[in-house]
Amino acid sequence: DNTPANNDEQQSDNGQQNTEKQYKDTLVWAQGADITSLDPHQGKETTAVQVTDQIFDTLTVVNAKTGELEPQIAESWDQPNDTTYVFHIRKGIKFHDGSELTADDVKFSLDRAIASAAVSYIVDFIDTVTVIDNYTVEVKLDAPYAPALRNLSVPFSAIIPKAIVEKDVDAFIKNPIGSGPYKFVEWKQGDSATLEAFNDYYAGAPATNKLVMKVIPEAAQRTIALETGEIDLAYDIIPNDLAKIRNNPDLTLFEAPSLTCYYISMNTNKKPFDNEKVREAINIAIDRDLIIDTIASGSGEAADAIIAPAVYGYFSPGKYEYNPEKAKQLLAEAGYANGFETSIWVNDNQIRIEVCQAIQAMLQEVGIKAKVEVLEFGKFIADSSAGKHDMGYFGWVTSTTDADYTYYSLEHSSQKGAAGNRSFLNDPEVDKLIEKARTSTDESVRLKAYEDLSILLKEINNNAPIYYSTITAGASAKVEGFVMDPIGYHKLTNVKVAK
Amino acid sequence: MIENDELLKVEHLKKYFDTPSGLLHAVDDMNFSIKKGETLGVVGESGCGKSTMGRAILRLHEPTSGKVLYKGEDIIQYNKVQMKNMRKKMQIIFQDPFASLNPRMTVSEAIIEPLMVQGIFLKSDKKGLNAQVDKVMELVGLAKRLINTYPHELDGGRRQRIGIARALAVNPEFIVCDEPVSALDVSIQAQILNLMQDLQDELNLTYMFITHDLSVVKHFANDIAVMYLGQMVEKAPSKKLFENPVHPYTKALLSAIPVPDPDYKMDRIFLKGEITSPINPKPGCRFSKRCLYATESCIGGDIATKEVEPGHFVNCVLA
Amino acid sequence: MEKVKNANKVSEQRSLWEDTWRRFKKNKMAMIGLYFMIILVIIAFATIVIDIATGQSFYNQHIIKQDLRRRLEGPSPGHIFGLDEFGRDVLMRMLWGTRYSLFMGTIAIVLSCIVGGVLGAVSGFYGKVTDNVIMRLMDILLAIPSMLLAIAIVASLGTSLINVLIAIAVSLIPRFARTVRASVLTVKDQEFIEAARAIGCSDIRIILKYIIPNSLSPLIVQFTLGIASAILSIAGLSFLGLGIQPPTPEWGAMLSNARTYIRDAWHVTAIPGLGIMFTILALNLVGDGLRDALDPRLKN
Amino acid sequence: MSNLLDIKDLTIYYETDDGIVQALNDVNLKLGVGETLGLVGETGAGKTTLARGIMGLVPNPPGKIVGGQVLYEGKDLTKLTNIEMQKIRGQHISMIFQDPMTSLNPVLTVGEQIMEVIINHNKITKASARILAEDMLERVGIPKERYDEYPHQFSGGMKQRVVIAIALACNPKILIADEPTTALDVTIQAQVLDMIYKLKSENNTSMLLITHDLGVVAQNCDYVAIIYAGEIVEYGSLKEIYKETKHPYTEGLFGSIPSLTVNVNRLQAIVGIMPDPTKLPKGCKFYDRCKYSKPICAEKLPDMVQLSETHKVRCILYQ
Amino acid sequence: MYKYIFRRVLMLIPVIIGVTFIVFFILNLSPGDPAAIILGDQATAEALEMKREELGLNDPIFVRYGNYMVNLVHGDLGTSYRNNLDVWDQVIQRFPNTFILAVISTLIALLIGIPTGITSALKQYSMMDNISMIIALIGVSMPVFWLGLMLVIFFSLNLKILPSQGMGVGFIPLIKSLILPSFSLGAMSAAVIARMTRSSMLDVTRQDYISTARAKGLSEKIITNHHMLKNAMIPIITAVGLQFGTLLGGSMLTETVFSWPGVGRLMIDSIKSKDIPLVLGSVIFLAIMFTVVNLIVDIVYAFVDPRIKSQYKRK
Numbered sequence A: 001d002n003t004p005a006n007n008d009e010q011q012s013d014n015g016q017q018n019t020e021k022q023y024k025d026t027l028v029w030a031q032g033a034d035i036t037s038l039d040p041h042q043g044k045e046t047t048a049v050q051v052t053d054q055i056f057d058t059l060t061v062v063n064a065k066t067g068e069l070e071p072q073i074a075e076s077w078d079q080p081n082d083t084t085y086v087f088h089i090r091k092g093i094k095f096h097d098g099s100e101l102t103a104d105d106v107k108f109s110l111d112r113a114i115a116s117a118a119v120s121y122i123v124d125f126i127d128t129v130t131v132i133d134n135y136t137v138e139v140k141l142d143a144p145y146a147p148a149l150r151n152l153s154v155p156f157s158a159i160i161p162k163a164i165v166e167k168d169v170d171a172f173i174k175n176p177i178g179s180g181p182y183k184f185v186e187w188k189q190g191d192s193a194t195l196e197a198f199n200d201y202y203a204g205a206p207a208t209n210k211l212v213m214k215v216i217p218e219a220a221q222r223t224i225a226l227e228t229g230e231i232d233l234a235y236d237i238i239p240n241d242l243a244k245i246r247n248n249p250d251l252t253l254f255e256a257p258s259l260t261c262y263y264i265s266m267n268t269n270k271k272p273f274d275n276e277k278v279r280e281a282i283n284i285a286i287d288r289d290l291i292i293d294t295i296a297s298g299s300g301e302a303a304d305a306i307i308a309p310a311v312y313g314y315f316s317p318g319k320y321e322y323n324p325e326k327a328k329q330l331l332a333e334a335g336y337a338n339g340f341e342t343s344i345w346v347n348d349n350q351i352r353i354e355v356c357q358a359i360q361a362m363l364q365e366v367g368i369k370a371k372v373e374v375l376e377f378g379k380f381i382a383d384s385s386a387g388k389h390d391m392g393y394f395g396w397v398t399s400t401t402d403a404d405y406t407y408y409s410l411e412h413s414s415q416k417g418a419a420g421n422r423s424f425l426n427d428p429e430v431d432k433l434i435e436k437a438r439t440s441t442d443e444s445v446r447l448k449a450y451e452d453l454s455i456l457l458k459e460i461n462n463n464a465p466i467y468y469s470t471i472t473a474g475a476s477a478k479v480e481g482f483v484m485d486p487i488g489y490h491k492l493t494n495v496k497v498a499k
Numbered sequence B: 001m002i003e004n005d006e007l008l009k010v011e012h013l014k015k016y017f018d019t020p021s022g023l024l025h026a027v028d029d030m031n032f033s034i035k036k037g038e039t040l041g042v043v044g045e046s047g048c049g050k051s052t053m054g055r056a057i058l059r060l061h062e063p064t065s066g067k068v069l070y071k072g073e074d075i076i077q078y079n080k081v082q083m084k085n086m087r088k089k090m091q092i093i094f095q096d097p098f099a100s101l102n103p104r105m106t107v108s109e110a111i112i113e114p115l116m117v118q119g120i121f122l123k124s125d126k127k128g129l130n131a132q133v134d135k136v137m138e139l140v141g142l143a144k145r146l147i148n149t150y151p152h153e154l155d156g157g158r159r160q161r162i163g164i165a166r167a168l169a170v171n172p173e174f175i176v177c178d179e180p181v182s183a184l185d186v187s188i189q190a191q192i193l194n195l196m197q198d199l200q201d202e203l204n205l206t207y208m209f210i211t212h213d214l215s216v217v218k219h220f221a222n223d224i225a226v227m228y229l230g231q232m233v234e235k236a237p238s239k240k241l242f243e244n245p246v247h248p249y250t251k252a253l254l255s256a257i258p259v260p261d262p263d264y265k266m267d268r269i270f271l272k273g274e275i276t277s278p279i280n281p282k283p284g285c286r287f288s289k290r291c292l293y294a295t296e297s298c299i300g301g302d303i304a305t306k307e308v309e310p311g312h313f314v315n316c317v318l319a
Numbered sequence C: 001m002e003k004v005k006n007a008n009k010v011s012e013q014r015s016l017w018e019d020t021w022r023r024f025k026k027n028k029m030a031m032i033g034l035y036f037m038i039i040l041v042i043i044a045f046a047t048i049v050i051d052i053a054t055g056q057s058f059y060n061q062h063i064i065k066q067d068l069r070r071r072l073e074g075p076s077p078g079h080i081f082g083l084d085e086f087g088r089d090v091l092m093r094m095l096w097g098t099r100y101s102l103f104m105g106t107i108a109i110v111l112s113c114i115v116g117g118v119l120g121a122v123s124g125f126y127g128k129v130t131d132n133v134i135m136r137l138m139d140i141l142l143a144i145p146s147m148l149l150a151i152a153i154v155a156s157l158g159t160s161l162i163n164v165l166i167a168i169a170v171s172l173i174p175r176f177a178r179t180v181r182a183s184v185l186t187v188k189d190q191e192f193i194e195a196a197r198a199i200g201c202s203d204i205r206i207i208l209k210y211i212i213p214n215s216l217s218p219l220i221v222q223f224t225l226g227i228a229s230a231i232l233s234i235a236g237l238s239f240l241g242l243g244i245q246p247p248t249p250e251w252g253a254m255l256s257n258a259r260t261y262i263r264d265a266w267h268v269t270a271i272p273g274l275g276i277m278f279t280i281l282a283l284n285l286v287g288d289g290l291r292d293a294l295d296p297r298l299k300n
Numbered sequence D: 001m002s003n004l005l006d007i008k009d010l011t012i013y014y015e016t017d018d019g020i021v022q023a024l025n026d027v028n029l030k031l032g033v034g035e036t037l038g039l040v041g042e043t044g045a046g047k048t049t050l051a052r053g054i055m056g057l058v059p060n061p062p063g064k065i066v067g068g069q070v071l072y073e074g075k076d077l078t079k080l081t082n083i084e085m086q087k088i089r090g091q092h093i094s095m096i097f098q099d100p101m102t103s104l105n106p107v108l109t110v111g112e113q114i115m116e117v118i119i120n121h122n123k124i125t126k127a128s129a130r131i132l133a134e135d136m137l138e139r140v141g142i143p144k145e146r147y148d149e150y151p152h153q154f155s156g157g158m159k160q161r162v163v164i165a166i167a168l169a170c171n172p173k174i175l176i177a178d179e180p181t182t183a184l185d186v187t188i189q190a191q192v193l194d195m196i197y198k199l200k201s202e203n204n205t206s207m208l209l210i211t212h213d214l215g216v217v218a219q220n221c222d223y224v225a226i227i228y229a230g231e232i233v234e235y236g237s238l239k240e241i242y243k244e245t246k247h248p249y250t251e252g253l254f255g256s257i258p259s260l261t262v263n264v265n266r267l268q269a270i271v272g273i274m275p276d277p278t279k280l281p282k283g284c285k286f287y288d289r290c291k292y293s294k295p296i297c298a299e300k301l302p303d304m305v306q307l308s309e310t311h312k313v314r315c316i317l318y319q
Numbered sequence E: 001m002y003k004y005i006f007r008r009v010l011m012l013i014p015v016i017i018g019v020t021f022i023v024f025f026i027l028n029l030s031p032g033d034p035a036a037i038i039l040g041d042q043a044t045a046e047a048l049e050m051k052r053e054e055l056g057l058n059d060p061i062f063v064r065y066g067n068y069m070v071n072l073v074h075g076d077l078g079t080s081y082r083n084n085l086d087v088w089d090q091v092i093q094r095f096p097n098t099f100i101l102a103v104i105s106t107l108i109a110l111l112i113g114i115p116t117g118i119t120s121a122l123k124q125y126s127m128m129d130n131i132s133m134i135i136a137l138i139g140v141s142m143p144v145f146w147l148g149l150m151l152v153i154f155f156s157l158n159l160k161i162l163p164s165q166g167m168g169v170g171f172i173p174l175i176k177s178l179i180l181p182s183f184s185l186g187a188m189s190a191a192v193i194a195r196m197t198r199s200s201m202l203d204v205t206r207q208d209y210i211s212t213a214r215a216k217g218l219s220e221k222i223i224t225n226h227h228m229l230k231n232a233m234i235p236i237i238t239a240v241g242l243q244f245g246t247l248l249g250g251s252m253l254t255e256t257v258f259s260w261p262g263v264g265r266l267m268i269d270s271i272k273s274k275d276i277p278l279v280l281g282s283v284i285f286l287a288i289m290f291t292v293v294n295l296i297v298d299i300v301y302a303f304v305d306p307r308i309k310s311q312y313k314r315k
């Protein structure tokens, strides 16, 4: 349920009830980190996409409110067979420089995305892209791939103007041109980015004339800026600030279940995590609700699978019961009656560290002495890919909204190490189920496979899903039309701020 | 002059310093000798190179060129080990009793230090060391109870006694005294001068006594060398120098000394101007700019040394 | 003007250190600082003794044991400084954290003091090319912002206690090198060094017995002040997420970890913040006191 | 009223960590118009303290004028406020400090430092003050072209001349010169003293000349006061002090200086050192160094005995 | 003088070589693959390999350093790993922000520090002296980020008179937005300068030429302003120079707390993302600035102190 509690009347303009409501010309929003790259095929970080997504459009789009797939640049599409899609490009779509978007641009963009190390994983199901005519593109797949259309809605497969990019890539990176609702104006690195309404947008000019993104790295500062009115909208509110916004009549809190699951990955290559009983013990030694209630300030939900309920293909295999007694017993059965010493790796993120510390304390209760080791992100990724960790605390966003994306990366034996399977799970049965769901286009077959898989995984316990986070944003009560995107790629096309 | 008598002979000793503004001729071609058991007084105004010369002779500054013959052997050619041994025979007493003692060493440590460094006594030989310390302290008139005091707890006179004791500890034959009393009060100065005189008599020491106080050297030295800007302008037995100064600078110097006698009518010779810079000096007499009798012949060429009477050498065209 | 003391009375003799101490004692603020530091040292050792005696069980029970339900609870009679974000007693953690703030700073400074001191002494004593090379090296270290150097080192070696120490030690080296060099230069030209040469002392002996003991006082001052800046650097590194690993109760980490709660529970940041502040204040007071006490010009 | 300056029972203490330094005890001195009074004593005897006491510049803390009067033209300077004193200083009484090297402000030009005092005491424009200052420079023998140079560009003797120029710029009635030549070479010293003498006679200035050089005193002063441990022990005309020496300390001083005119084999040094000024003995301060001392000397401080109209001495031998 | 400046500028070369060498090797030899950091935890092995090749990370380290230095000589600082943008552009964009913050902080530090130091020195051992020195000490004792947060809570959140973060556009907003960050950054320097001023003033007070000035009959005001200050300034200038250098590089924490788009934050971000060219670029820039500031300090010295001026002339 992601409707904002925005039922309060607008008291401020009582005097002008009859007159037309006045709106501000500019909307200012704040996020925790700067844009990494304005190139949509490069800047895959959420903080980059939050900006570039306003500038670029994709072939398809997922409606943030309903979760349904909708057409965007592609007006419609056909699927002649399991491995072919034909997209009909909407006519009259203009890039910000005034040129028209054609099939050539689409082919160029998809090819470019496939070639980009940063984002190719989203589109590498594509074998070839062929231009049929000016407004028709044919996309051929290697193999049947059910989530294809959803993948194409991910902003990394954005369509960019071929002519401009080919002419001067560097200029394009500095001054990106897309076909989205907002034109790029300026990026002051480390400080802000400014966008301006694109009046020739195919779906009509956006609601607010100017958008300004401000970088505010300190989470607490984002809330403060919101409270002082310096900004209209703030992303990623830290849990302990949620109540402050919720209880402030001038502000609105947006909360929605996210597509992110935080989990502990246990390295099954290492003792004692090669033992299923140990893994189960750890899983039930963690009091998930306590963590959510306290550290996450109640914002989030205890996880029972590695994908979130909002993801297509989710099935609940039943909650993990917190049971330290049983955990102890399991450990004893596994031969670790006196527990053991181990470590939990985590990267330097305040909330993640706090969760790990809480888990550390909980494990201590059942006799497991775990050291929390905070690693700088690069080392964290590199060393955990190499399997040097005992346990690691990760977060995973199913950015395609399809279960395959997560299950394949995290549980398939081919993806061990660097690619995502950091528990080094190698289970033929799991592999079989993943592949089955992946290649079938029959929804019921897929859903059944995912159901079986989630039950199986809960027995294997290679990962300990902790919680599904909530995606949050705070806004001034005057902000209208803001809809949360479960991944965090909030579209601001229809947002406006009352004066 | 009997060659054997000469303990130290300095020949063409030069010491130049490389400074940012040019080559500084601190000591420029000094020649003299000192007989065993005697004292050579070296006088001259501040900055004329007295200390530098004293240090160059002990190789505390490496001389630029020249010879320092100690009993006929040129110690400039000595290597490190030979030089270290030489240091037992040649010592130095410094001008400033405050700066020349390590503030972190007690009296006995300061005296033991040379004994240990020179390997005269082993560190383990406590008895020997203590005996020597006691002996030297008694010699210079330091009470035994001061053994563990630090220099800052003592007055200037006592500190200078430590300086002397340190120099004497290794039983040297030759001591360079670099203005040992100029930092002291007259009353203390007299005590120290008496002490040094007694020590010379007792131990048959040879001194090179550097000072700018002519009345002190007159009292103390057998021979006096007058220096001006790195060069020797006059050298004579002390009596002769006072009776019959030849060089205009020596004359001016002598006339400028205030005599503590109200009836003595001073007949001052006033010099023009002030000391010129020792950096890259022009050839010729360095005193010529201030000299009342300077003539054309004073500048341009080197001035020859003349022996105006036996043992009385002068560097002046007038002589 | 030196005061001529009456050396007739042996009972009056004082060593230089006694003298310093006597002057130091007169400085009330410095004494307060010193007492504070002594108390901290006692606390640090007491907690270490408790840990050893109880085999860590006290530590496990009271320092790192969480009570998440009671997180951020304010001060109460049972917990006079309240509970932290994991429901742990802030006072207890402060006490147990003393050792890190104190000893880490000290160890880091000892390291950089030794390295920097040796470099500075060699540089000042030999001068010329040696001096130039070492001082240019120090310039380079200085030109890299110290925080950056620390971050780079910690980022590359990993965030561990030792690495944080190394990082801070390295970034403080130029400071010591410069201090020591400066005082060596002033000491070097004193006549007593020449006197040592005249009796045949070797360079090594001169450095060890004459120069270093006499360059000690500025070094001592730098030492106390250095500990202060090391503590602040550790806190700064923690702020950037590169400090000491949880749940170690290090003050800087406590402060920076709790900073998001600064508006929810004042005590979780205020207590470690004040702890750091007072410690540094005390160190500075002691440092200043030492500076005055060691300054020969102020002798009268 | 013949006495321009009349110091009565001046007592100055320094309160230090080590105790109270009795730097000056009941000092009585007077100075007539045009006269020069020499003040002689060892280091730490209280000479500078006396000078500062007259100028009202005793550093406070730790110094304090405990008692007595400094009467200048009948006015007690110790009672004046700081503002009133500022008018006296520089204009009526000037002072030259011990060390010319540090007495000049290194960051101001020498001309500025002279001009400053002129402007301060006369209501004139900068331009005319500059002319006066340039004139003053020339009078001390420095070309006025060097007006805009900084002290470090001057030699020691020139600096001292600048200091003199500053002191005499406003034609003061009294000049206090605190060891004005101790830091200088004899030849330069002679020049400087001569200059002071000349300038002083031009304006009939009175002078208090502080020194420990009995030679300087002999050549420059009309009256002499010998100070020991904060007390005047002997006072008299130049002749009286030099020819009819009374106090054992004065006698010791004369014995301590090596003389150019008289030949002695050994100096007659005073034994021992000055007492600790924080723990001055009850009786005669010179008691333990005096060769004539009697037991009573340790108990009772002898009174000043008037031997002639001008000659006074503080010693039991003359009571 | 020009010769001297020229020589000092030449000194930059070894400093830059040293700085780049140290930073380059620390960053490169440290674990953590820049490619992996850029691509994040969802990247495939092929993608990683592709990225590594693209960034030239597969070359031996000395070859890479050599290449870097060759480019540097040609004035090319390279492009950022992460966004392919020119490093020079990015650094130069942020530099003025750090610079202005450092300048204003220094000004604040001077405005607070020098008067405090002077009053303390003139009234040594008085109540005033003690209080101001204790306050100064407290200034040094607070972790910068803590002070920053407290200032924000008080002035922005409670009083609502100053912006809590960011850099204002336009003169008045800019000044307003500068106040809190530069104060929290300058607090420590203010303390250092105050203490420096006090001790060097006390030093000067004891000098003979001050006695001479008093003996001239000058008023205390003239003595303080004309005779003491200029002399006392010399050590203060050194302190200010060093502080300014530290502020330039050390503002990372403040910049993070106040979302100030400066080089410090750029550097932290790029270190964390192992964007080596960007780190090197910012470090070189700061090293140059540091050297230049110190050079300026030395030149200012010469103007304050004629002795030093004549030294430079001679060289």
Ligand SMILES: Nc1ncnc2c1ncn2[C@@H]1O[C@H](COP(=O)(O)OP(=O)(O)OP(=O)(O)O)[C@@H](O)[C@H]1O
Pocket (backbone or CB within 6 Å): B017, B018, B019, B024, B025, B026, B044, B045, B046, B047, B048, B049, B050, B051, B052, B053, B212, B278
């Ligand atoms: N280490 C040095 N480097 C450069 N110049 C030096 C050095 N030592 C001495 N000088 C210069 O050499 C000259 C002679 O100096 P020296 O100390 O020998 O004079 P001095 O006759 O002993 O003077 P004083 O009576 O003041 O002690 C001076 O001009 C001095 O500045």
Ligand SMILES: Nc1ncnc2c1ncn2[C@@H]1O[C@H](COP(=O)(O)OP(=O)(O)OP(=O)(O)O)[C@@H](O)[C@H]1O
Pocket (backbone or CB within 6 Å): C001, C002, C003, C004, C300, D014, D015, D016, D021, D023, D041, D042, D043, D044, D045, D046, D047, D048, D049, D050, D059, D062, D063, D277
């Ligand atoms: N500022 C001060 N604080 C404490 N004691 C002082 C101070 N100034 C001088 N004294 C002491 O007062 C006594 C007299 O000192 P004063 O400077 O007057 O001696 P002096 O005769 O001028 O010596 P010198 O010949 O060395 O200049 C000495 O014992 C000295 O230590």
Ligand SMILES: [Mg+2]
Pocket (backbone or CB within 6 Å): B050, B051, B052, B095, B178, B179
């Ligand atoms: Mg000398």
Ligand SMILES: [Mg+2]
Pocket (backbone or CB within 6 Å): D047, D048, D049, D098, D178
């Ligand atoms: Mg004096």
Ligand code: NI
Pocket (backbone or CB within 6 Å): C001, C002, D043, D044
């Ligand atoms: Ni003295």
